[in-house]
Amino acid sequence: MAVSWTMMFRKHHGIIIESEICKSIFKAIHQPSQQILCVKSLSLLSSSSINEAYLLRSILSTDDNSNIHPNILSLLSIKYLPTLTINNSIYFIFDYAYNRDLATHGLLYGGTEKQLTNEQIQTYLYQLLSAINFCHDRLVYHCAIELKHLLITRTGQLKLSNFEYAKHAVLPTMRINISDVSCFSQSPPELLLGDRTLNSSLDMWSAGCVFAQLCSSTQIQPLFHGNH
Structure with missing residues (x-):
């Protein structure tokens, strides 16, 4: 039986996937701190994922990777799985806004x-x-x-x-x-x-x-x- 990416994510990053909010976006909990997070899964080869990471990290953030504007959703970190054959994705970790838009x-x-x-x-x-x-x-x-x-x-x-x-x-x-x-x-x-x-x-x-x-x-x- 193949190991799911959610199990790998918990093992390597201590993040438990709770539920799917919408396609490729999940509610999660960081196990050590119990912080509620939003996990966004994007294809490793997607130009949109590279673009979003570049803008949020290089242009709209400070040197310590924290957003410097309170009305832009904070990109906390970017994660990947050691075995890239699983889901072939990178994962953006955002603040969780309680699924309200x-x-x-x-x-x-x-x-x-x-x-x-x-x-x-x-x-x-x-x-x-x-x-x-x-x-x-x-x-x-x-x-x-x-x-x-x-x-x-x-x-x-x-x-x-x-x-x-x-x-x-x-x-x-x-x-x-x-x-x-x-x-x-x-x-x-x-x-x-x-x-x-x-x-x-x-x-x-x-x-x-x-x-x-x-x-x-x-x-x-x-x-x-x-x-x-």
Whole structure:
């Protein structure tokens, strides 16, 4: 019988996988400290995993690998298994945000969707814009800002997550492909009409869509529908 990667993970890293949150993302416990963690499994050969690791570790973190912005989900460490034939993956260890994101926020209050208060909307939008500004100051463009990537902790703190699609504009002439965008329904019109310039408009338009969705009673529905 083959040894599962979860058993190997516990043996080599002391991390117990508790449950699967969604595809390739798991809730886990670090056995020595009893800290609750989020484990994200990514293919070792995936360009998105290399991109996310590079941005979170090299551009958006300090020398000791800790995030220096409170509204960006902290990448605590990157793990691998000695036997790479098992799952052929690397594992990102993040802070755990208790499986709460703005796409499912309404489900947190007795299972019925409720409109957020003006104070909540202002707080979340401020935190999102603060995280975006931090990234843009470092020429990092998230390119995937949507409700499901905005996690909410138990204390109400917003955490921007999922940097798989993010781009680092190391050159001012860098351009973006339409396939590099996570959510077409929240992309700016100029991108959909052929402008491939990599700049802040990508994230700012998406942030505006998030703001409008938070003000709506049907917040999980995209504002704009269409085919691509």
